Amino acid sequence: MALKRMDNVGIVVEDLDKTIDFFRELGLELEGRATIEGEWAGRVTGLGDQHVEIAMMRTPDGHSRLELSRFVRPTVVSDHRKAPVNALGYLRAMFTVDDLRETLERLGKHGAELVGDVVDYQGVYRLCYVRGPEGLLIGLAQELG
Structure with a gap:
């Protein structure tokens, strides 16, 4: 199966x-x-x-x-919302967007904070991580070219 x-x-x-x-x-x-x-x-x-x-x-x-x-x-037993990128377990969800800059502006109004830098990966993707509500780690990617 x-x-x-x-x-x-x-x-x-x-x-x-x-x-x-x-x-x-x-x-x-x-x-x-x-x-x-x-x-x-x-x-x-x-x-x-x-x-x-x-x-x-x-x-x-x-x-x-x-x-x-x-x-x-039952009540929540542990909290991983502020775990660093290299923590074991749930890491992040990655989403592809049309316009990374515009997406960051919109999400910033909802409390999203850039984790590191926005970087270009080999001219293929523009990437970054943000912390969203409750510290959730979200990856964002814009296809280039």
């Missing part, structure tokens, strides 16, 4: 509305919001009694999704 696709990447956040607004500004579309709770959900995650608010964000091409989750219960 072969792998068919990757459905989504999940990110746990504290402020769901602020994070939705950030990813909307980036260009993702809110596909839907829901509350997930009940015995079945706790069995899947191994967390037992849980109550989670989720928002599914879709890229404009319809192929990729981010599932943003805010846990009401």
Whole structure:
């Protein structure tokens, strides 16, 4: 049996509305919001009694999704939002944009901060990392040429 696709990447956040607004500004579309709770959900995650608010964000091409989750219960057990780029575990999500400069200006209004520098990679991509809401590390790439 072969792998068919990757459905989504999940990110746990504290402020769901602020994070939705950030990813909307980036260009993702809110596909839907829901509350997930009940015995079945706790069995899947191994967390037992849980109550989670989720928002599914879709890229404009319809192929990729981010599932943003805010846990009401149980409480969050650790915080990796300020982890450096070389930390183990979730590193970053990378998005390709039409105009990197314009995207940085728009995201800056939502609190995004440049991590290092904007660099050109071999005349193929212009790249940078930003810290978005809640310290989420986001990579941005603009195709050149």
